[in-house]
Amino acid sequence: DKPPPSQTPASGGLQLESPTIAERDNLSKRESGVTPSSPMRLRMEAFIKENQQEIVRALEAVDGKRFQQDKWDRPNGGGGITCVLQDGNVFEKAGVNISVVYGALPRAAISKMRANHKALDPDVESLEFFAAGLSLVLHPNNPMAPTVHFNYRYFETANTDGSTNAWWFGGGSDLTPSYLFDEDVIHFHRTIKDACDAHDKDYYARFKKWCDEYFSVKHRGETRGVGGIFFDDLDETEKDQESLFAFVQSALGAFLPSYLPIIQKRKDMPYTDREKQWQQLRRGRYVEFNLVHDRGTAFGLNTPGARIESILMSLPLTARWQYQHEPDKGSREERLVNVLKKPVDWV
Amino acid sequence: DKPPPSQTPASGGLQLESPTIAERDNLSKRESGVTPSSPMRLRMEAFIKENQQEIVRALEAVDGKRFQQDKWDRPNGGGGITCVLQDGNVFEKAGVNISVVYGALPRAAISKMRANHKALDPDVESLEFFAAGLSLVLHPNNPMAPTVHFNYRYFETANTDGSTNAWWFGGGSDLTPSYLFDEDVIHFHRTIKDACDAHDKDYYARFKKWCDEYFSVKHRGETRGVGGIFFDDLDETEKDQESLFAFVQSALGAFLPSYLPIIQKRKDMPYTDREKQWQQLRRGRYVEFNLVHDRGTAFGLNTPGARIESILMSLPLTARWQYQHEPDKGSREERLVNVLKKPVDWV
Numbered sequence: 001d002k003p004p005p006s007q008t009p010a011s012g013g014l015q016l017e018s019p020t021i022a023e024r025d026n027l028s029k030r031e032s033g034v035t036p037s038s039p040m041r042l043r044m045e046a047f048i049k050e051n052q053q054e055i056v057r058a059l060e061a062v063d064g065k066r067f068q069q070d071k072w073d074r075p076n077g078g079g080g081i082t083c084v085l086q087d088g089n090v091f092e093k094a095g096v097n098i099s100v101v102y103g104a105l106p107r108a109a110i111s112k113m114r115a116n117h118k119a120l121d122p123d124v125e126s127l128e129f130f131a132a133g134l135s136l137v138l139h140p141n142n143p144m145a146p147t148v149h150f151n152y153r154y155f156e157t158a159n160t161d162g163s164t165n166a167w168w169f170g171g172g173s174d175l176t177p178s179y180l181f182d183e184d185v186i187h188f189h190r191t192i193k194d195a196c197d198a199h200d201k202d203y204y205a206r207f208k209k210w211c212d213e214y215f216s217v218k219h220r221g222e223t224r225g226v227g228g229i230f231f232d233d234l235d236e237t238e239k240d241q242e243s244l245f246a247f248v249q250s251a252l253g254a255f256l257p258s259y260l261p262i263i264q265k266r267k268d269m270p271y272t273d274r275e276k277q278w279q280q281l282r283r284g285r286y287v288e289f290n291l292v293h294d295r296g297t298a299f300g301l302n303t304p305g306a307r308i309e310s311i312l313m314s315l316p317l318t319a320r321w322q323y324q325h326e327p328d329k330g331s332r333e334e335r336l337v338n339v340l341k342k343p344v345d346w347v
Numbered sequence: 348d349k350p351p352p353s354q355t356p357a358s359g360g361l362q363l364e365s366p367t368i369a370e371r372d373n374l375s376k377r378e379s380g381v382t383p384s385s386p387m388r389l390r391m392e393a394f395i396k397e398n399q400q401e402i403v404r405a406l407e408a409v410d411g412k413r414f415q416q417d418k419w420d421r422p423n424g425g426g427g428i429t430c431v432l433q434d435g436n437v438f439e440k441a442g443v444n445i446s447v448v449y450g451a452l453p454r455a456a457i458s459k460m461r462a463n464h465k466a467l468d469p470d471v472e473s474l475e476f477f478a479a480g481l482s483l484v485l486h487p488n489n490p491m492a493p494t495v496h497f498n499y500r501y502f503e504t505a506n507t508d509g510s511t512n513a514w515w516f517g518g519g520s521d522l523t524p525s526y527l528f529d530e531d532v533i534h535f536h537r538t539i540k541d542a543c544d545a546h547d548k549d550y551y552a553r554f555k556k557w558c559d560e561y562f563s564v565k566h567r568g569e570t571r572g573v574g575g576i577f578f579d580d581l582d583e584t585e586k587d588q589e590s591l592f593a594f595v596q597s598a599l600g601a602f603l604p605s606y607l608p609i610i611q612k613r614k615d616m617p618y619t620d621r622e623k624q625w626q627q628l629r630r631g632r633y634v635e636f637n638l639v640h641d642r643g644t645a646f647g648l649n650t651p652g653a654r655i656e657s658i659l660m661s662l663p664l665t666a667r668w669q670y671q672h673e674p675d676k677g678s679r680e681e682r683l684v685n686v687l688k689k690p691v692d693w694v
Contacts, residue, residue: 287638291639292648301639321440322664323442
């Protein structure tokens with residue numbers, strides 16, 4: 001089908017540029033919606049959108065207060081929805097954020113990523129990419145109730161003809177208590193392990209170790225919390241795309257069952273001012289990890305045009321830094337720190 | 348003079364190694380104390396030690412509470428004194444810290460520093476270095492009273508025979524109010540400018556600009572505060588060592604006169620809970636700058652064996668992150684943010 005003559009002069013004698021993946025995806029969504037045969041980009045986007053709303057509803061039922069929902073667009077395609085509940089009955093701050101980004105990776109970023117993805121072409125000046133993810137951080141009021149975090153994401157780069165160049169999944173979920181209730185930590189890990197085991201008997205052990213290594217507040221010689229799982233760069237060298245997507249769906253699906261029983265048990269426990277202050281100090285360490293060491297946060301803060309408020313929704317409402325605070329010998333606070341210095345196998 | 352026979356076998360036929368600069372400095376201090384003809388290392392160390400104690404005494408007089416003083420040693424020579432006052436009558440947290448470090452710079456660090464110091468030899472595997480500095484951060488309780496910071500430091504590298512290879516001074520002082528009182532900011536800048544002008548009529552303008560550029564919370568598009576001065580890498584290409592030391596002495600000497608009148612005026616002003624909360628939000632931004640952007644903090648956190656509690660004494664006792672907080676139109680809070688988005692010439 002020749003283009004009508006009126007269009008030919010507009011292309012100035014050059015070939016018409018092939019559409020970007022953002023344009024393709026928009027067209028595909030408009031024409032046929034999202035089905036199991038849609039590209040993974042659209043399926044992942046639909047999956048995280050559904051799950052964001054389901055999780056927001058479940059957390060509103062726990063807290064009794066509603067989330068503020070902000071929908072935002074990125075100028076070159078994509079955007080996101082940031083849901084935040086602040087000063088709630090149960091949560092001091094709760095953030096559930098999805099973002100969908102269509103953009104171009106500069107050459108330096110490509111070289112870095114090639115370490116893990118040999119399919120990336122090192123000789124191009126820039127590569128079109130797609131990234132979609134769902135992140136959650138919950139900071140409860142009660143110091144007996146742990147902070148929790150998860151992030152699940154899908155990344156893809158495109159060839160100049162719009163076909164997929166490289167793709168991978170990443171993610172994980174981890175728990176950060178101020179006071180240790182072994183039964184909570186065991187429940188959290190066991191729920192995640194069951195989700196992993198359904199897909200690969202090695203996943204839990206591998207990704208638990210990866211989590212302890214990643215969430216390390218190196219300058220303190222402590223982990224951020226009591227772990228969970230973390231994985232990145234899972235691509236075709238690991239398993240086929242369908243299997244990995246199924247795994248990510250199960251892992252994300254395990255979040256509510258892993259955390260809701262814990263928050264229900266702890267949200268109304270009595271606590272002292274001293275215990276609240278210890279929680280504030282632990283939140284200071286959370287801030288240190290996120291601002292000094294977290295690669296995701298650093299990537300976000302360095303992305304031109306990024307929505308800073310969505311990236312930093314992970315920070316607690318309040319935090320504290322007290323010079324040379326040392327927990328008392330034999331105290332519960334000391335026991336937590338000992339576990340953070342030497343990660344434990346919980347299941 | 349031949350060494351006595353009993354020593355010759357111990358050196359195993361090799362030449363006796365020349366003493367490190369730490370060893371030389373220790374010997375020199377023991378033999379003749381510190382005089383105007385001592386090496387700059389020892390003079391700077393003596394200067395910052397005296398000033399630390401003078402400033403601590405002056406701040407104790409303002410606050411009414413005593414500083415906790417911790418003396419610490421580094422295994423390979425050097426050490427420091429960290430003075431912290433916490434939960435005071437005037438200061439929520441006040442830290443005054445000196446550190447003296449003798450160490451070895453690895454090759455990567457040398458290449459980086461060569462950008463500013465051509466005297467550094469790019470072909471050696473490591474270089475002995477000396478660094479001494481005095482840092483101060485004061486976070487007052489009252490939101491009408493500004494946070495203030497200064498740091499003055501001297502850096503030197505040694506040739507293998509112990510002679511000086513490269514040396515430079517760095518430093519600066521800057522003010523971070525939560526509420527803007529123009530007269531305070533003008534007084535602060537004018538006092539510093541007078542100290543600069545006595546040495547070089549160009550210093551204030553150059554170093555004021557450098558300060559605005561350095562203390563930029565890039566991801567927020569704001570400066571950390573209302574500035575002051577900042578300079579680094581001042582070496583023999585700038586002025587001779589004596590002149591630069593004299594300038595650093597004047598700049599540091601300007602600190603108490605630049606800040607004491609401000610804290611006296613603001614420490615007992617009435618304020619509301621809302622104003623206290625705004626201060627807490629501004630402290631969150633202070634934490635963001637220090638943990639994400641400050642080169643000194645990053646250098647410290649990455650130094651093996653560094654005393655983390657001394658490095659992070661700069662963080663406020665309490666801070667707050669509130670999702671999408673926007674100051675009201677026409678409010679004092681908005682005026683501050685406008686000034687942080689577009690630095691002002693105060694004198």
